[in-house]
Amino acid sequence: xxxxxxxxxxxxxxxxxxxxxxxxxxxxxxxxxxxxxxxxxxxxxxxxxxxxxxxxxxxxxxxxxxxxxxxxxxxxxxxxxxxxxxxxxxxxxxxxxxxxxxxxxxxxxxxxxxxxxxxxxxxxxxxxxxxxxxxxxxxxxxxxxxxxxxxxxxxxxxxxxxxxxxxxxxxxxxxxxxxxxxxxxxxxxxxxxxxxxxxxxxxxxxxxxxxxxxxxxxxxxxxxxxxxxxxxxxxxxxxxxxxxxxxxxxxxxxxxxxxxxxxxxxxxxxxxxxxxxxxxxxxxxxxxxxxxxxxxxxxxxxxxxxxxxxxxxxxxx
Ligand SMILES: [Zn+2]
Numbered sequence: 001x002x003x004x005x006x007x008x009x010x011x012x013x014x015x016x017x018x019x020x021x022x023x024x025x026x027x028x029x030x031x032x033x034x035x036x037x038x039x040x041x042x043x044x045x046x047x048x049x050x051x052x053x054x055x056x057x058x059x060x061x062x063x064x065x066x067x068x069x070x071x072x073x074x075x076x077x078x079x080x081x082x083x084x085x086x087x088x089x090x091x092x093x094x095x096x097x098x099x100x101x102x103x104x105x106x107x108x109x110x111x112x113x114x115x116x117x118x119x120x121x122x123x124x125x126x127x128x129x130x131x132x133x134x135x136x137x138x139x140x141x142x143x144x145x146x147x148x149x150x151x152x153x154x155x156x157x158x159x160x161x162x163x164x165x166x167x168x169x170x171x172x173x174x175x176x177x178x179x180x181x182x183x184x185x186x187x188x189x190x191x192x193x194x195x196x197x198x199x200x201x202x203x204x205x206x207x208x209x210x211x212x213x214x215x216x217x218x219x220x221x222x223x224x225x226x227x228x229x230x231x232x233x234x235x236x237x238x239x240x241x242x243x244x245x246x247x248x249x250x251x252x253x254x255x256x257x258x259x260x261x262x263x264x265x266x267x268x269x270x271x272x273x274x275x276x277x278x279x280x281x282x283x284x285x286x287x288x289x290x291x292x293x294x295x296x297x298x299x300x301x302x303x304x305x306x307x308x309x310x311x312x313x314x315x316x317x
Contacts, residue, residue, distance in 0.1 A: 072127075
């Protein structure tokens with residue numbers, strides 16, 4: 001099989017590093033993601049999320065977010081021969097680096113801003129290049145998908161955040177955002193957006209998944225959806241296998257165009273994994289499956305890396 005590069009739009013490994021549970025270097029320490037297996041699998045760029053856990057919200061959210069960002073810098077500084085921070089177009093051009101994995105720092109949850117727009121400038125200066133406006137709850141920017149009864153659009157602050165992210169050159173992530181918020185972001189944003197770790201609702205009716213209408217709109221706006229490997233998003237019943245991820249990839253490609261499909265494993269953020277796709281080292285099996293179901297080499301390159309690379313080139317400065 002050809003050597004494909006992989007861009008993974010979401011993992012939660014950073015928390016494990018910051019909590020001192022793992023070095024993210026050594027597969028024998030467990031978990032889904034480490035530099036050793038990621039490099040062998042062909043990961044050229046990994047989005048690393050600073051996911052702010054519920055226990056810190058709302059009062060300690062900024063504190064926790066900054067602690068995770070500091071942890072990401074420590075991780076990158078500790079292993080300069082293995083990873084490097086991606087800040088803009090200049091670093092994107094270095095991908096794929098023959099020896100190192102690019103790290104794109106993202107924050108999952110607008111609570112980090114503490115309801116202040118200036119905090120967006122601060123986290124930008126700290127190297128954050130993607131922000132999920134919400135997790136599942138409501139915050140000062142918008143409603144997460146857990147607030148399904150309200151159908152609220154973005155708040156005034158949420159709208160300001162979208163426009164300011166456009167100005168700074170940050171990627172807006174709508175993976176956990178409610179549907180009304182999703183449409184509001186698409187209406188407002190001058191740059192394409194991403195759902196970095198979501199699947200197709202037509203195949204699995206979960207509120208975290210996107211309807212065909214949403215997928216189509218995302219594609220029309222040159223956005224990307226990173227297919228999530230979480231079994232509960234892949235299939236409603238019975239055990240899930242790698243082929244379920246392939247089904248979602250095929251569906252999104254069919255509905256929204258192959259140029260809209262990416263990968264967003266959610267490794268180290270999910271407590272179950274599909275059979276055959278149990279850690280970052282299993283990516284090669286997934287790519288082989290894509291060949292088997294008839295995607296061309298060019299299409300697999302788009303899905304595995306080029307769509308996210310195009311999106312980041314469009315958005316980052
Ligand atoms: Zn998430």
